[in-house]
Amino acid sequence: MIKKLILSLFVIAFFTVSSFSQNRTLPSVKVKNLKGSLVNIQTIENDGNPIVISFWATWCKPCKKELNTIAEVYEDWQEETGVKLVAISIDDSRSASKVKPYVNSSGWEYEIYLDPNRDLSRSLGVSTVPHTFLLDGKGNIVWEHRGYIEGDEEELLEQIEHISK
Amino acid sequence: MKKNLLLSFIFISPYLLLSQNNLGQINGNFETNLQSYTDDPSIDAIAADEVILNNAYLNILYTKGDFTGGLRYESYLNALQDYDSRYQGNGIPYRFARYTSDGLDVTVGNYYEQFGSGLVLRSYEDKGLGIDNSLDGVRLKYVPINGLYVTGLIGKSRTYFEYSKGIIRGADAEFNINEALKLEGETSYILGGSFVSRFQKDNNPAFNLPENVASMSARLNIMHGGFNYYGEYAYKINDPVGSFSFDENNYSTGKAIVNNLTYSQKGLGITIESHFVDHMEFRSERAKQKEFIINYIPTLSKNHAYTLLALYPCATQPEGEAGFNTNIFYKIPKNTLFGGKYGTKLNLNFARTNSIDGGNSYLNDSSSHTSNPFKSISIKDETLYFSDFNLEINKKINKKVKLNLVLAKQKYNKDVLEGKTIGEYGIISSTIAVADVSYKIKKGHTIRLELQELLSKDDATATNHADGDWHMVLAEYTISPNWFFAIQDMYNYGNYDEEKQLHYVNTSIGFMKGANRFEIGYGKKRAGIFCVGGVCKEVPSSNGFSLNISSNF
Incomplete structure (x- = not known):
């Protein structure tokens, strides 16, 4: 009897765990666009193509290195894989006003959002920048990477190519 | 009967759960920072009684549709030396539930x-x-x-x-x-x-x-x-x-x-x-x-990422400060004389903060005293707190070489910004140069070299000497996407006190894979001011090993 009970408890535990969604998706959290409007991050989309979400800040050297490096090849990436890059700045009020001037002067073609209160970065477990997520066409987070060292963009491209096939 | 009901419920429930195909998501992140401390009289580093100190935390978030619940477990056994000792022990000081409905x-x-x-x-x-x-x-x-x-x-x-x-x-x-x-x-x-x-x-x-x-x-x-x-x-x-002393209670109002x-x-x-x-x-x-x-009062200065540029960092003086911060970001177009094949990025920055006209309301202790914001801009009459004039040039030379150069002139009122007695250190003037070159050896392998130099001049009217001149060298070898190796040496060769002309050598190795990151380090850290976003803390000197692990799930 007790054995049966224990067994069934295990079965419950197993199914409970396995029925938690295996696919991580973006939480329902609002970020600001450069026009000052709040946008729910779940509403970003890319016609079923992959989306890269990159957390960065104007004071973060490796972040800028990563996004500047990708900017040079972004058009090729878009053509090949249909990918879209969404750069989310975690700059607070000290540097948030520099985001748009920096982005424009650098000529980035990314979709830019601000997360000054870190609501989104906190709910995705982003503790340091840069931190990059890759979403497949259905919005599942399929890959993530902390930090940036030169050459990391090639691994990111491999991952994008892998899911955009 | 009851038993049977219970049993059948237990057996059926997994299937009930299964039919609800989404029970939400659980995710989170974990970080631990371990550090050992040994005595080093030359830099006034003190060994910890515990030998090893550790800060760690784990965030857990549960999300289902428009509902989120979360908590953070924090552990300080005991807190790292640069943390306040009142962070002590374990606990769940952060927990919340949040939902959105209509x-x-x-x-x-x-x-x-x-x-x-x-x-x-x-x-x-x-x-x-x-x-x-x-x-x-x-x-x-x-x-x-x-x-x-x-x-x-x-x-x-x-x-x-x-x-x-x-x-x-x-x-x-x-x-x-x-x-x-x-x-x-x-x-x-x-x-x-x-x-x-x-x-x-x-x-x-x-x-x-x-x-x-x-x-x-x-x-x-x-x-x-x-x-x-x-x-x-x-x-x-x-x-x-709310003190009992008349002098400490101040009834002035504040504004910004x-x-x-x-x-x-x-x-x-x-x-x-x-x-x-x-x-x-x-x-x-x-x-x-x-x-x-x-x-929070945002600090008016550039947030420098290089060590020697941030050696004397600006911090807002909420009791009274006026200032400005200007930036020009310009990209010299590709295929021009100075732009070269890839274009050249320039950032010119000038920031300055000073005391406010007629002194702050706190000192005047009068709610009727009004410091004139417009007069405070007349830089001449006010005490300088901080100024920074710098130029950063970022250039990709070719497919293999990238270059970043910074030249800066800074003035730092150590007495005001670090709360010393006026006249102790006065205003330290420094000239700083940074060269950061990276060279791609082959696919995934990059070597990066940072050379930094700080030449500083003490205030002639001050009673004490500041730290003087510094060199810094950093060499980093990275193998994308998993490894990095770094060694750096800060050398205070220009210290007035010859016994303090010391090398601060640090080495670190990091391994990153997917959502996990491991880093071990060993070396001496100098005492100083460490700032993030203009908010600063004092960090004691230390000598020892460190281990940092962070992970997401």
Whole structure:
């Protein structure tokens, strides 16, 4: 009897765990666009193509290195894989006003959002920048990477190519 | 019978659970920072009694649709030496539940919030600085009509593992006129206003202290084409510290004015930011200590990422400061003489802060004294706090070589910015040069070299000498996507005291894979000021091993 009970408890535990969604998706959290409007991050989309979400800040050297490096090849990436890059700045009020001037002067073609209160970065477990997520066409987070060292963009491209096939 | 019912329920329930195909998601992140401390008399580093100290935390979030619940387990056994010792032991100081239903966003438990640019309220966490002043209570957000965003909150502010005595009540409204009126024009307007009040009982028999201390602000944001203007005005009523001594209780009011103007187009960005601050520190408790601060006054200087450029960092003086910070970002186009094949990026920055006209209200101890913000701009008459004039050039030479150069002239009023006695160190003038070159050896393999030099001049009128001149060299070898190796040496060769002409050598190795990151390090760290976003803490010198592991799930 007790054995049966224990067994069934295990079965419950197993199914409970396995029925938690295996696919991580973006939480329902609002970020600001450069026009000052709040946008729910779940509403970003890319016609079923992959989306890269990159957390960065104007004071973060490796972040800028990563996004500047990708900017040079972004058009090729878009053509090949249909990918879209969404750069989310975690700059607070000290540097948030520099985001748009920096982005424009650098000529980035990314979709830019601000997360000054870190609501989104906190709910995705982003503790340091840069931190990059890759979403497949259905919005599942399929890959993530902390930090940036030169050459990391090639691994990111491999991952994008892998899911955009 | 009951038993049977129970049994059948137990057997059926897995299938019930399965049929509900989504029970939500659980995710989180974990970090641990371990450090060993050994004695090193040459740099005044002190061994820890425990030998090893460790800070760790784990965040767990559960999300299902519009519901989120979360908690953070924190462990300080015992806290690292650069942390306040009141972070001690284990606990769950952060837990919350939040849901959104028909546009009403409800949070109970701990939350982080910022009104406007933070002049009247900012509760946030910064692990690097050891700051976490999350509010614990209730917060509501609602959008009653299109474009109108309303937030109301009540809570107590966290200080280490406790809560400070004051009860914080706040409300904020932001009105996006273009969203409300569905205007599609080139110009857009956003208006905002905040009100925050702290209640704390007056138990002081000697003084009549305000029990409800209010702080309020109004803001305006106009965007037109490439232009963006942001202005905010904040005011705080008198807030004496509640001591028993007449000298320490101060009944002056506080105010702050922020004006930012930016312009940008493809290839060019210009920012002009300025502020005037007078006695505007707002605390969660009637006290002086900085752990109670619940507002934020952005620092007017560039946030430097190179060590020697940040050796003497600017920090806002909320008791009284006027200043400005300007930036020009320009990209010299490709295929021009100076642009070369890839273009060249320039950033020219000039920032300066100084004391305010006629001294701050706190010193004058009079609610009728008004320091004139316009007069405070006349730099000549005011005491300099900080200035930084720098140029950064970022250039990709070819497919293999990238170059970043910075040249800076800084002035740093050590007495004011570090709270020393006036005349002790005075104003330190320094000239700093940084060269950062990276060379790609082959696919994934990169070597990077940083050379930094700081030449400084002590204040001739000061009684003490500052640290003098420094060299720094950093070499880094990275193998994408998994490894990095780094070694750096800071050498204080120009110290006035020959015994302090020391090398601070640090080595580190890191391994990253997917969502996990491991880093081990060994070396000496100098005592100094460590800042993030203009908020600073003093870090003691140390010598030892460190281990850092972070992971996401």
